[in-house]
Amino acid sequence: MDQILTLFYENREFIFLIIVSIFLGIEVISNVPAVLHTPLMSGANAIHGVVIIGSIIIMLEADPTNYFALILGFLAVVLGTLNVVGGFVVTNRMLEMFKKKDKK
Template sequence: MVNILQLFVENREFIFLIIVSIFLGIEVISNVPAVLHTPLMSGANAIHGVVIIGSIIIMLEAHPTNYLALILGFFAVVLGTLNVVGGFVVTNRMLEMFKKKEK
């Protein structure tokens, strides 16, 4: 069984890159004006569709005893799916605001 410390030491560059990406993403998203929200959500939906397919491929290629890859792949599928569905719901609600109301 591989211990957590050994995994951290072997992958410290990737872990550092993920942490920097998280902070960069938070900074970029927090400075987006409301007018650009809908186009960015549409782009994010497309990106997360690719993430979902990629994580499914990773899970299919992972060895059955590689629980870390399977668990991370499962979480990537779940979170990517939630983001895609949530993005479409938000986009649909924003587009509903521009439709003419029937009397």
């Protein structure tokens, strides 16, 4: 029990941030029209690509002789970049079509 309480207390700021972010996420998209569901899902998909920061940190901290960490870290950077770049480009392609129509 004490262990769990300590865990909670040490991370109270993060837990606070998480709770506020949850409500923010709900609030931010609650009025989205059905037309934009697909691009929104795709855009959100690109944003969670922020996980790439973690893979870069791995690479920065890895011991240059630890090949296990280097190889997996490299793999993580590639995967994360695919998520970020692919996600944003695909979303942009979808939204480009909405823009063309606005001009007319």
